[in-house]
Amino acid sequence: MKQVHGEKGNQTIFSEFLLLGLPIQPEMKVPFYAFFLTMYLTTVLGNLLIILLILVDSRLHTPMYLFLSNLSFSDMCFSSVTIPKLLVNMQSSKPAITYTDCLAQLYFFLLFADVESFLLVAMAYDRYVAICYPLHYTVMMSPKLCNSLLALSWVLTFSISLLHTILVSRVAFCASNIIPHFFCDMSALLKLACSDIHINELMIFIFGGLVLVVPFLLIVASYTRILSSILRVPSVRGIRKAFSTCGSHLSVVSLFYGTVIGLYLCPSTNNSTVKETIMSIMYTMVTPMLNPFIYSLRNKDMKEAIKKLLSGRKLPFSLGL
Secondary structure, three states: OOEEEEEEOOEEEEOEEEEOOOOOOHHHHHHHHHHHHHHHHHHHHHHHHHHHHHHHEHHHOOHHHHHHHHHHHHHHHHHHHHHHHHHHHHOOOOOEEEHHHHHHHHHHHHHHHHHHHHHHHHHHHHHHHHHHOHHHHHHHOOHHHHHHHHHHHHHHHHHHHHHHHHHHHOOOEOOOOEEOOOOOOHHHHHOOEOOOOHHHHHHHHHHHHHHHHHHHHHHHHHHHHHHHHHHOOOOHHHHHHHHHHHHHHHHHHHHHHHHHHHHHHOOOOOOHHHHHHHHHHHHHHHHHHHHHHHHHHOOHHHHHHHHHHHHOOOOOEOOOO
């Protein structure tokens, strides 16, 4: 166990943490390593494809796809924060992470997780305007508003993630340097603290509501209005088209908030560590990997762009979003 031989009172300062990783039997490490590596490569390539298609196909230069390109970038980076380190540690006899790298991982993990929540709200608002106010869509979803929503999402998450990271950096860790997780999750880190963490818990409560609860309620409100508008449409074809338009986004919202709510709002007393690990795998690996498939397979414009790209036909090329 590597330590810095210095004292803060009676507290030993750790210079690194040991990540216990996943509860995998030694003989199963190779298959799981190959499985996680495949998932990670699929996530990166899938989201890169989405970004590329939106970038080069001028037909996809709309508010919905602008938000989607940011979501794909966020998903790709979100997985890259945790999975490469997991893969390295699975091949190491000592799965360690330095104190500085742990704080950096925590910061970027919070950043990309939080920005996804805000992006999903922006996409829900886009669908709300498209269905409830189709004649005013171009005016209401102006480039200025879309860019403002994106800027607000990124600035808020940069600030909130930085605040949490600074507060964690002020916490003293002296009881143990073993983290029962495969990455530096904030809740796992705070369980190792031997100094006062009331301010950390207060900020988690306040900003947790801002980042998760408020966006979730706004999305529910948007889709309540959308559903009310859809049910007033006399045409079955119109109803089917409206549901098709919202289907992809609803699937992503269900995956994201379902795992987060299951992990943080529905804690279990038995096997909590195993449950936290499994649920963390869901939203750090599975959800970012599935998002490109959801949007490409359920979206007519994306499917057309992919077909033209694969067939070698010329796309309506443009680099201006």
